[in-house]
């Protein structure tokens with residue numbers, strides 16, 4: 253029987269996906285977050301890295317791998333609200349249809365500030381939409397990273413990644429993961445690897461994902477070199493971008509996830525994680541894996 257995976261293909265998962273070798277009997281498709289959310293919920297795939305808010309909303313039927321996440325503590329660089337006036341003066345914000353998690357995060361952040369601008373789905377690059385009657389534009393993923401650099405870059409040799417500008421060309425970029433950190437002091441968990449409770453992934457797939465992640469994180473410079481030309485961004489920017497992610501759903505990432513769940517989906521079912529990390533039948537000793 254085939255086990256079907258659905259991968260969000262943004263660069264931020266390249267350290268896990270680039271060298272992943274699917275075990276026999278596992279197939280994979282790729283797409284943007286909202287496509288992979290829908291594919292998992294409709295049963296078109298069996299496991300996917302989905303927007304964490306969809307995992308929370310469907311916690312009665314879904315479970316997540318206990319040690320995989322796309323999370324950050326502080327800035328993420330690729331979940332950005334581009335705006336031309338101060339946050340409290342925003343009247344109309346364009347939302348990307350690719351995202352569920354970042355939209356839910358923006359809603360929480362606006363509510364915490366007592367703000368209620370009009371939120372509308374609209375595609376296109378931030379610069380164009382800002383000239384078309386929107387004073388705020390939410391973008392995620394590779395295009396948001398590129399547009400962020402278009403606003404704040406080019407960085408000079410003297411710029412340190414801890415003192416990055418967040419304005420340029422009359423546009424301010426509010427990094428939503430940074431805003432979450434300012435509000436809570438916790439990491440923000442954007443994605444988890446979820447599957448239906450009655451259909452967990454084969455242990456060989458989890459093991460292959462762990463090996464691929466160890467390989468990717470161990471060679472971030474090579475991953476950055478591979479992807480920088482495609483993105484049209486400097487290698488050192490991509491390497492910093494990737495280095496900054498938290499891929500292991502550690503205790504602080506779960507804390508952030510639970511805090512977000514309480515704020516965004518009150519009354520949600522208990523979040524469950526499994527299968528527990530453990531030995532895979534006939535696997536090589538840890539020391540001998542890549």
Ligand SMILES: C=C(O[C@@H]1C=C(C(=O)O)C=C[C@H]1O)C(=O)O
Nearest residue numbers: 285303330351352353354393442
């Ligand atoms: C950090 C990001 O996280 C992604 C954002 C998601 C969303 O907004 O729904 C879903 C999955 C994440 O991998 C990003 O795309 O830049």
